[in-house]
Structures are given as structure tokens and as C-alpha cells.
Amino acid sequence: MAVTRRLTRRNVIGGAAAVAAAALARPSLAQGAARVAVIGGGFGGTVCARALRRLDAKLQVTLIEPNKTFTACPFSNEVIAGLRDLPQQQFSYDRVAADGVTIAAQAASKVDAQGRTIGLADGTTLAYDKLVLAPGIDMRFDALSGYDEAAAEKMPHAWKAGAQTLLLRRQLEAMDDGGLVVIAVPAAPLRCPPAPYERAGLIAHYLKANKPRSKILVLDAKDGYSQQKLFEKAWQELYPGMIERIALSQGGRVTAVNPAANEIVTDFGNYTAAVANVIPPQRAGRIAAIAGAADRTGWCPIDPITFASKLVPNIHVIGDAAIAGGIPKSASAAAAQGRACAAAIVNALAGRPPETPRLDGACYNTVAPGYAFSLRGIYQPKDDQYAEAEVTTSPVDAPREMRQREAEEAVNWFKTITEDAFG
Amino acid sequence: MPSALINVPSKAKRGDVIEIKTLMSHIMETGYRHTASGEVVPRDIITSFTCRFNGAEIFRADLYPAIAANPFLTFFTTVTESGKFEFEWVGDKGFSETASASITVE
Numbered sequence: 401m402a403v404t405r406r407l408t409r410r411n412v413i414g415g416a417a418a419v420a421a422a423a424l425a426r427p428s429l430a431q432g433a434a435r436v437a438v439i440g441g442g443f444g445g446t447v448c449a450r451a452l453r454r455l456d457a458k459l460q461v462t463l464i465e466p467n468k469t470f471t472a473c474p475f476s477n478e479v480i481a482g483l484r485d486l487p488q489q490q491f492s493y494d495r496v497a498a499d500g501v502t503i504a505a506q507a508a509s510k511v512d513a514q515g516r517t518i519g520l521a522d523g524t525t526l527a528y529d530k531l532v533l534a535p536g537i538d539m540r541f542d543a544l545s546g547y548d549e550a551a552a553e554k555m556p557h558a559w560k561a562g563a564q565t566l567l568l569r570r571q572l573e574a575m576d577d578g579g580l581v582v583i584a585v586p587a588a589p590l591r592c593p594p595a596p597y598e599r600a601g602l603i604a605h606y607l608k609a610n611k612p613r614s615k616i617l618v619l620d621a622k623d624g625y626s627q628q629k630l631f632e633k634a635w636q637e638l639y640p641g642m643i644e645r646i647a648l649s650q651g652g653r654v655t656a657v658n659p660a661a662n663e664i665v666t667d668f669g670n671y672t673a674a675v676a677n678v679i680p681p682q683r684a685g686r687i688a689a690i691a692g693a694a695d696r697t698g699w700c701p702i703d704p705i706t707f708a709s710k711l712v713p714n715i716h717v718i719g720d721a722a723i724a725g726g727i728p729k730s731a732s733a734a735a736a737q738g739r740a741c742a743a744a745i746v747n748a749l750a751g752r753p754p755e756t757p758r759l760d761g762a763c764y765n766t767v768a769p770g771y772a773f774s775l776r777g778i779y780q781p782k783d784d785q786y787a788e789a790e791v792t793t794s795p796v797d798a799p800r801e802m803r804q805r806e807a808e809e810a811v812n813w814f815k816t817i818t819e820d821a822f823g
Numbered sequence: 824m825p826s827a828l829i830n831v832p833s834k835a836k837r838g839d840v841i842e843i844k845t846l847m848s849h850i851m852e853t854g855y856r857h858t859a860s861g862e863v864v865p866r867d868i869i870t871s872f873t874c875r876f877n878g879a880e881i882f883r884a885d886l887y888p889a890i891a892a893n894p895f896l897t898f899f900t901t902v903t904e905s906g907k908f909e910f911e912w913v914g915d916k917g918f919s920e921t922a923s924a925s926i927t928v929e
Binding site: 648649650651667668669 | 828829830844846848892893895897
């Protein structure tokens with residue numbers, strides 16, 4: 401189907417005169433400024449919308465986002481551990497609007513990729529020349545037996561920051577000393593791959609100070625994970641004997657949950673948790689599938705140079721929703737993709753060839769106050785997919801001063817990424 | 824860390840269909856890979872898995888290089904009497920592991 405359509409379009413352009421083709425490349429500029437819509441006001445979408453305006457002040461840019469305030473996931477593990485409060489994670493879209501981005505404060509419910517229109521929740525329709533989807537993730541409430549939306553109120557995932565974050569914190573605060581906290585980790589791909597382990601450390605920090613007889617069990621559908629040696633060393637140093645992890649090859653994959661009994665089932669065992677943090681498998685935010693941009697995996701295949709969807713025309717996908725090869729699904733990677741995607745769109749609208757992006761991503765993990773380490777990556781397209789060009793991880797045998805310094809850097813990093821998106 | 828994981832229900836009713844799950848930690852090296860210096864990494868796989876119930880073989884599988892590391896095998900059987908399941912994994916380089924589990928049939 402896609403091939404036929406592409407051939408047809410190429411035939412049309414090929415059959416027309418070269419002059420006409422040049423005009424077709426920028427149809428809306430002749431009548432006025434091009435209209436770019438961005439769905440999703442997270443790190444990727446917000447940075448993209450602002451970059452579009454900065455690169456071409458004539459563009460009509462609309463950011464479609466139903467929430468009046470954004471609640472950031474990075475550092476939200478510290479909220480769970482009682483080290484931070486939720487308002488410190490929250491940002492308004494006022495400064496984004498001040499950059500000349502129109503904010504449509506409602507959900508997008510339909511996308512007509514052929515007609516290039518978006519249906520909004522209030523029934524109105526918005527026409528676009530280019531659409532950027534930055535919808536983040538949705539939990540797959542059909543993927544883990546027993547885990548539906550109601551179960552998430554009993555066994556919070558806390559994988560989108562906000563009410564779920566606070567629910568998990570309250571459960572930990574209410575737990576008796578000596579309780580078992582179970583963290584269920586899904587197979588890749590997932591948002592922020594090292595975050596379950598950061599969470600285990602920060603929960604251990606809370607428990608060590610407040611409920612020292614308690615234990616944490618990580619049931620993992622993966623064998624290895626990002627910065628594993630650093631995490632294991634930190635757990636050993638800071639929380640000896642408190643955190644146990646069962647990897648995939650030791651039977652750690654969770655196959656079912658029973659919320660009524662707070663029970664978690666693997667292929668080889670049943671565990672009853674005092675607090676159960678069940679992180680289910682995920683997929684691209686729902687609007688991606690509605691727009692036809694998600695494939696059978698639930699994620700969105702893209703051209704790595706332009707972030708153009710491989711499935712639908714005039715739609716670009718950035719952030720956690722995209723299949724971006726070696727790039728982890730993280731806030732800073734989403735922001736870098738937002739900037740690169742904005743440049744690609746501005747170039748395309750101006751009839752210029754695309755530039756090959758070189759994306760920067762950073763990821764800080766805090767295991768305790770004053771103890772953090774990091775991974776920095778540079779990612780470039782290779783063989784039609786993003787690959788790691790360079791990755792630097794904090795050394796495993798670094799002195800404590802370095803962990804302390806990286807904890808301070810982490811705070812500055814959070815300031816920078818939230819400033820870029822919302823400040 | 825045990826190298827074999829077994830999940831057999833401890834109790835069942837006579838005639839019930841039960842599910843048995845097994846996982847053996849093993850590298851399952853295919854024999855098709857080469858080191859950086861070009862030498863073949865020798866094959867090291869599990870070649871056979873057997874399950875016996877009260878001495879009689881009820882399930883057998885032959886394993887090949889295409890099977891991933893840490894083979895996870897799950898199968899069903901019908902139980903008619905109490906007894907003991909015995910599991911055996913045999914492979915290259917003299918690999919041999921056993922495990923067992925009992926079931927009470929009411």
C-alpha cells in the first residue's frame with residue numbers, strides 16, 4: 401500500500417513540469433506562513449515547538465497539550481523517596497506561549513494524515529502542513545495479566561509523573577517496618593531504562609532511614625541493564641543486603657499480578673508485596689496509533705535524518721514514541737530530537753536538503769543524596785537507524801567526591817533541560 | 824543461584840492437566856561465532872532435555888544451536904498418581920544437570 405502511494409506521488413511530480421514541482425514543494429508559503437502542529441507538551445514537543453519559532457518566526461506553531469502544567473519525570477524518583485516535592489517537578493507553558501507558540505489546551509482525538517487535519521476533544525478541527533507527534537508513552541494495560549487501570553491504583557507504576565508518583569510515596573510512608581517492596585521491571589523498550597534501578601536505590605535510602613528492616617526485590621524481565629556495575633556497587637556500598645534483584649534468566653520476568661492480594665507472579669515464584677510498584681510494558685502515546693504512525697510493536701518507525709514517519713506523510717515523530725535505535729527513551733534525548741526535527745522541518749519547508757543530526761543525550765542517576773553517576777551519549781544515523789557514536793559512563797571505581805560532584809551536576813542538568821523546555 | 828529453575832504444582836486432582844515450567848542457565852554458544860582474532864568459538868549447547876515421571880519418560884526435547892541462552896521449556900501433562908518428576912539436561916563439554924519435584928495427586 402505504502403509503496404503504491406509513494407510511486408503514485410512520485411509519478412505525479414515526475415510528470416509535472418519542473419517549475420510546478422518547485423512550487424509544490426512549498427505550497428503554503430505562497431499563501432502565507434506554514435502551519436506546524438505539535439501534539440504533546442513534554443520535553444520533546446515543547447523544545448521542538450520553541451525551536452520552530454526560533455528558526456523561522458513566520459511559522460504558525462500550535463502546541464496541543466491538555467494539561468495546564470507539565471510534571472517532569474526526571475527527578476521524580478526523589479519525590480517517591482520523600483527527598484523532593486511534586487511542585488518542584490511542575491512547569492507551566494506560559495513562556496512557551498510567550499515565544500509565539502499557540503497553546504491548544506486540549507487533547508487531540510483524531511488525526512487525518514491525508515487531509516492534514518487534527519480533531520480536538522472539543523470538536524474543532526485544526527489544519528496543518530506538518531505535524532510533529534511527541535505523545536510520549538502509554539501503559540499497555542493489556543500486556544500483563546491482571547494489570548489494568550484499576551490495578552494501577554493499587555499497584556502504582558509511577559511511570560508517568562504526577563498522581564502515580566504521590567501514590568507510591570504514600571504507600572511507602574504507610575508501610576510497616578520490615579515490609580517487602582517489589583519493583584517489577586518490563587522488557588525493553590521502556591521509558592528511561594535505568595530509572596527502575598535509580599528508584600530501587602532511592603527507595604532504599606528512604607527505608608534505611610525510616611524502616612530499616614524492610615527489603616526491596618526487583619523482578620526484572622531483562623538480564624543486563626544500563627550502568628549495571630555502577631548501580632550494583634552503589635547498592636553494595638550504601639544499602640548492603642537491602643536490594644535483591646532477580647534477572648530474566650533467574651526467573652525474574654513477571655507474568656501476572658493479583659492486585660487484591662498485592663501478589664506478583666513470575667514463571668517460578670509468587671511474591672506478596674507490602675508495596676508493589678509494577679511498571680508494565682509500554683507503547684507510544686495513543687494518538688500515534690490513531691494517526692497511523694505506530695507499527696505492530698506499538699512504537700513509531702522514523703527516518704533518522706528528518707524524524708519523518710515511515711508510515712504516514714507529513715508527520716514526524718520524536719521522543720519516547722519513536723523507534724530511535726540506540727537512543728534511550730529519555731528527556732534529554734527527546735529534547736535533542738525536538739531541536740533536530742524542528743531544523744529538518746524548517747529546511748524541508750524552505751526546500752533545502754536535510755542536515756544529518758548529531759544528537760546529544762545525558763542521563764544522571766541518583767542513588768542517594770550526594771551520590772550520582774551518569775551516562776552521556778552522542779547518537780548519529782547509521783544504516784537507517786540511530787547508533788551510539790560515543791558513550792561515556794562514569795567510572796565504576798571513582799572516588800566519592802566524583803559521585804558528589806555528579807549529584808550537583810545532576811541538579812544543574814535538570815535546571816538546564818527544564819529551562820530549555822519551559823523557562 | 825540455582826542453575827535449574829522448576830515450577831511444578833505441589834498438588835493436583837486426579838486427571839488434571841498441569842503445566843510444568845523449566846529454565847536452565849546455559850550460554851548456548853552456537854559454534855558459529857568467531858573471536859576478534861578469527862578463531863571459532865567452540866559450540867557449547869544443551870543437546871537434550873528429558874522429563875521422567877516415576878521413572879517413565881513423559882517429555883523429551885532435542886536442542887539445537889538456534890535456541891537462545893538459558894532455555895526456558897514449558898509443557899503440559901496429565902497426572903493420575905502422586906509421584907516424582909525428574910528432569911535432566913545433557914549437553915556439550917560433558918554438561919549434565921538434574922532436578923526433581925514431587926506432586927501429590929488427590
